[in-house]
Amino acid sequence: MKKKMVTAVLASTLLLSGMLAGCGSDGNGSGKDGQVTLNVWGMGEEAKSLPKIAEAFEKDNPDIDVKVQALPWDTAHDKLLTAVASKKGPDVLQMGTTWIPEFASAKALLDLKPHQEKYPELKNDNFYEGTLNTAAYEGAVVGVPWYIDTRVLYYRTDLLESVGYKQAPKTWEELSDAAQKLAKRGKGKYGISLDAKEQSLGFMFARQNGSKLIDGGKPQFNQPEFVEAIEYLNSFYTNGSAPKDLGLDIVQGFKGDAILPMFISGPWMVKLINDQAPELKGKWATAVLPMKKNNISALGGSNLSIFQHSKNQEEALKFLAYMSKPETQAEWFKLTQSMPSTKKAWEDPALKDDANFRVFGQQLEASEPMPLIKPWEKIAQSYLQTFEKIYRGTGDVKPELDAFNKQAEQILN
Structure with missing residues (x-):
């Protein structure tokens, strides 16, 4: 949705x-x-x-x-x-x-x-x-x-090319590398916008790393595939290539010299960019999501x-x-x-x-789609609370995900 x-x-x-x-x-x-x-x-x-x-x-x-x-x-x-x-x-x-x-x-x-x-x-x-x-x-x-x-990658083609990418990043490694290079353009610049309040984002990355999310009625949120994905997602905040609380409209951040030259979003953004930033014509594009084990997106x-x-x-x-x-x-x-x-x-x-x-x-x-089970919304809200502790640095990834997995078990039961 x-x-x-x-x-x-x-x-x-x-x-x-x-x-x-x-x-x-x-x-x-x-x-x-x-x-x-x-x-x-x-x-x-x-x-x-x-x-x-x-x-x-x-x-x-x-x-x-x-x-x-x-x-x-x-x-x-x-x-x-x-x-x-x-x-x-x-x-x-x-x-x-x-x-x-x-x-x-x-x-x-x-x-x-x-x-x-x-x-x-x-x-x-x-x-x-x-x-x-x-x-x-x-x-x-x-x-x-x-x-x-569904969600795809939006990117400024001109700025990606300036850091050595003539095409969109195709792997997790390339996405991280491109984001860090773009963030080094100067103070107040970032490589990518990752909305920490978008509940599907962490689950989407986890699936790309092979996580089943829930298997046989059992949550998998503290298993290696999920933990590695959240560590990867959190790395964009810890290395400074993604902002935590910028509060900037994404189209505004995409304009000009682009405070936010990459972001992940849905199809409605195509019209918004065309309408609100017509001067960017020919300087931006969409691409399928970069891949780890797969490149599954949210539906x-x-x-x-x-x-x-x-x-x-x-x-x-x-x-x-x-x-x-x-x-x-x-x-x-x-x-x-x-x-x-x-x-x-x-x-x-x-x-x-x-x-x-x-x-x-x-x-x-x-x-x-996200798992089609009645309590999924409650699980997703619990994840957002967990991830906020992680990306703000008030909790370590594995202990927080252990606690989240226990909460999910209780919700499912």
Whole structure:
């Protein structure tokens, strides 16, 4: 998921339950002029663009009237819980990828597998393998990947070349070497920005070093593969090539002589750099992540699911199939800059002919979601507290990870 999406649940379930009557399924599914009303809940900024796509769907399906409700991410989770408890909610709902285990275990999401023959757009082979994992639960397919994001390396090509790198660093060793050389350009300069509050970063590096994170229900956070990865990540702070508390907007840090000439982020940064720093055209690029044992990146995004208690499941399946068409996904990218989940959509010129976006398609071949288990968010927050002690120098790596592993065991149990 995008970082901005992973927010704390703020609203009270009791308060939200009173709001359902005006926005959930109307019970009989009848709309104007005999149409079926399909209620769709979307989250965040993406949902604001969804009605434009819904209008095109309605032209192809004049017997269906789509009503889109945009929910803030920070209240959506509680609202969905209320819908599950009352068995009254939307027909189609956007699901953050980390929410799938919780709502699937509550039997709130329709299994799409029996419907894939009738709606071939929903078949697994249309999507990247890593994205399919986010929509699977105990053998069921409880959603389709809608849009996805992954993390790649952004870098200033001109400044990397000035320290001897005509191409992006390809290995952990090269990334560390390039960052240290860039940091030596002068006082107040760094080699790379590594957001210590980005919870997926440490886990991503650990996977690149061969860590399974959790194996057979047992956390692996004090095993050599994980420990070595955190030591490597921490080395950027200890050798001064990454700042701890700079507090500088990343695009500003990327401009000019670049206080921050490298950083790891998602696809939304392409548009931000093009819009806010047009003078950098030809001086920056994206690259797949450097490799240790592999170069696995984090995979986020959102899925579309059908509410198990919907009375309009056939219409909802038509909508999911429409949203999964490559041409629909390509149009969605042009509207929102959200990466398509279907492989065929990446053949659209808007993606295929843009070198920076093309890199994201390459990285998707080596991208995996965080472990899809209900307590993962709690484990991730515990990791952030642990890593803060490490990078601020108030705790040593191995003892802190031993303590974190014990906390994770307790959370899992």
